[in-house]
Amino acid sequence: xxxxxxxxxxxxxxxxxxxxxxxxxxxxxxxxxxxxxxxxxxxxxxxxxxxxxxxxxxxxxxxxxxxxxxxxxxxxxxxxxxxxxxxxxxxxxxxxxxxxxxxxxxxxxxxxxxxxxxxxxxxxxxxxxxxxxxxxxxxxxxxxxxxxxxxxxxxxxxxxxxxxxxxxxxxxxxxxxxxxxxxxxxxxxxxxxxxxxxxxxxxxxxxxxxxxxxxxxxxxxxxxxxxxxxxxxxxxxxxxxxxxxxxxxxxxxxxxxxxxxxxxxxxxxxxxxxxxxxxxxxxxxxxxxxxxxxxxxxxxxxxxxxxxxxxxxxxxxxxxxxxxxxxxxxxxxxxxxxxxxxxxxxxxxxxxxxxxxxxxxxxxxxxxxxx
Numbered sequence: 001x002x003x004x005x006x007x008x009x010x011x012x013x014x015x016x017x018x019x020x021x022x023x024x025x026x027x028x029x030x031x032x033x034x035x036x037x038x039x040x041x042x043x044x045x046x047x048x049x050x051x052x053x054x055x056x057x058x059x060x061x062x063x064x065x066x067x068x069x070x071x072x073x074x075x076x077x078x079x080x081x082x083x084x085x086x087x088x089x090x091x092x093x094x095x096x097x098x099x100x101x102x103x104x105x106x107x108x109x110x111x112x113x114x115x116x117x118x119x120x121x122x123x124x125x126x127x128x129x130x131x132x133x134x135x136x137x138x139x140x141x142x143x144x145x146x147x148x149x150x151x152x153x154x155x156x157x158x159x160x161x162x163x164x165x166x167x168x169x170x171x172x173x174x175x176x177x178x179x180x181x182x183x184x185x186x187x188x189x190x191x192x193x194x195x196x197x198x199x200x201x202x203x204x205x206x207x208x209x210x211x212x213x214x215x216x217x218x219x220x221x222x223x224x225x226x227x228x229x230x231x232x233x234x235x236x237x238x239x240x241x242x243x244x245x246x247x248x249x250x251x252x253x254x255x256x257x258x259x260x261x262x263x264x265x266x267x268x269x270x271x272x273x274x275x276x277x278x279x280x281x282x283x284x285x286x287x288x289x290x291x292x293x294x295x296x297x298x299x300x301x302x303x304x305x306x307x308x309x310x311x312x313x314x315x316x317x318x319x320x321x322x323x324x325x326x327x328x329x330x331x332x333x334x335x336x337x338x339x340x341x342x343x344x345x346x347x348x349x350x351x352x353x354x355x356x357x358x359x360x361x362x363x364x365x366x367x368x369x370x371x
Contacts, residue, residue, distance in 0.1 A: 001107055001135040004077045005142055011036035012194040017293030019146035021045040025053040027074040032056050046082055046092040050099045075103040079139045081110035084119040093122045103129045107139030111150045145295030154286035155297045157314055159306055161334050162321040168331030183358035184321040189214045195298040197225035201305035205235045211244050223247030231280045233259035237266040252285045282312045307336030310347055313371040322361040
């Protein structure tokens, strides 16, 4: 199962709206096949692993280097219950049965109402020996975005903040590049590489004009969906968010906002949501993103958007990069107002981990007040 989880992580951020499942087929101490879920419309992890395993045993048969028994006696190890319904692809359960696999280890039961134990029942009725709950906590952690969509109706939200030690993201004049060092920035690109989407607010888009791609050195490794929260559609279509040729641009705006047609003509997907007072209803916005298929969203700025998400209890995980610099009170804060009156109202963090990234300090934590 550890090997299946390692396989699953290879496809994170690239398989939505499907969960990124990992699968391994073993016989004795031999790995016959492995795979992870491909982008929507492509094969699921079980299918990739089975096809690889069948090619392997067929190659053995042709070479005459061993006795080919197909997949008889092999075990399929999969992080999530195999699907049993017809979607963009046929049911994985039927592919498993056709391959002759008679033993399966499953990490996590699928809570999706379209499956919800149906895959396990189909396999059990066909005589397949099942073992469930294998490394279930680890599988739940890996599939947290998918589970969040099913159980809470919104994606798993990761907030990234980068500031000086005194919590500033720019000088009073707006200078901000670069506060954190190369190793911190490289880590942020790894976060992007494993996310379905990267979200920024209109203020950050206007100030920094980010591309929001994931790079390793000069090499592009992933183009997550670029989500711009722009209630009044202030960011012009000449911004990199709209012009980046790889990936998609989605813009979240208020219902009836002027400029919707121009954004659509620029190739963006326009998602209209209601307002709550003077601001967008961010819970409604995240619900819309979940319905569009996103399971994990990385939020990179700015301070107003970050604070609004925290006020709405919509942040699950925080990564705060602290540089050994001091700007002072006239600098721009990393986090906007949370509207707190008493200390007991402060957001509570748990599972806090602290590590060094070059000269910077990286604080990672879960938000225990997320809903």
